[in-house]
Amino acid sequence: MTDTVKIKVNFADGSRRVLKSPGTFAKIxxxxxxxxxxxxxxxxxxxxxxxxxxxxxxxxxxxIHGIALPFRRLLGWCYVNAKK
Numbered sequence: 001m002t003d004t005v006k007i008k009v010n011f012a013d014g015s016r017r018v019l020k021s022p023g024t025f026a027k028i029x030x031x032x033x034x035x036x037x038x039x040x041x042x043x044x045x046x047x048x049x050x051x052x053x054x055x056x057x058x059x060x061x062x063x064i065h066g067i068a069l070p071f072r073r074l075l076g077w078c079y080v081n082a083k084k
Contacts, residue, residue, distance in 0.1 A: 004021075006018050006019075007019045007037075007075065007076050009037060009076075009078070011035070011043065015080075015081070017035075017078040018078070019037060019075065019076025019077060019078050020076055020077050020078055021076060022071065022074045022075075022076065022077075025048075025050055025052075025058070025071070025074070025077065026050045026051075027050065028048055028049075028050040028077070029079075030047055030048065030049045030050065031047070032047070032079050032080075033045065033046065033047060033062065033079070033080040034046070034047065034048065034077050034078060034079050034080060035077060035078055035079075035080055036048070036060060036069065036074060036077045037074075037075045037076050037077065037078075038069065038073045038074060038075060039073045039074075039075050040073070041075075044060050044067070044069060045060075045062075045080060046060040046061055046062035046066075046067075047060070047061045047062045048060050048061065052071045053068075055068075056070060056071050056072055057069060057070055057071060058071050058074070
């Protein structure tokens with residue numbers, strides 16, 4: 001049996017989420033904005049297609065410029081819910 005660790009995060013905007021594991025990253029919906037929490041607790045927000053390139057990086061779009069982040073440092077991710 002494998003134990004699953006749930007990581008709960010409080011973001012600066014007051015929202016709270018349980019992060020999805022990096023293992024679920026390939027199933028991300030490219031049309032939904034997400035937050036990506038890295039192992040140094042930096043948070044990036046944007047869209048991703050769930051692909052990791054040959055260098056081990058994944059792309060985040062929807063920022064001023066798209067950026068590449070190292071997948072091995074991804075702690076977890078979650079979708080950004082629309083404001084009510």
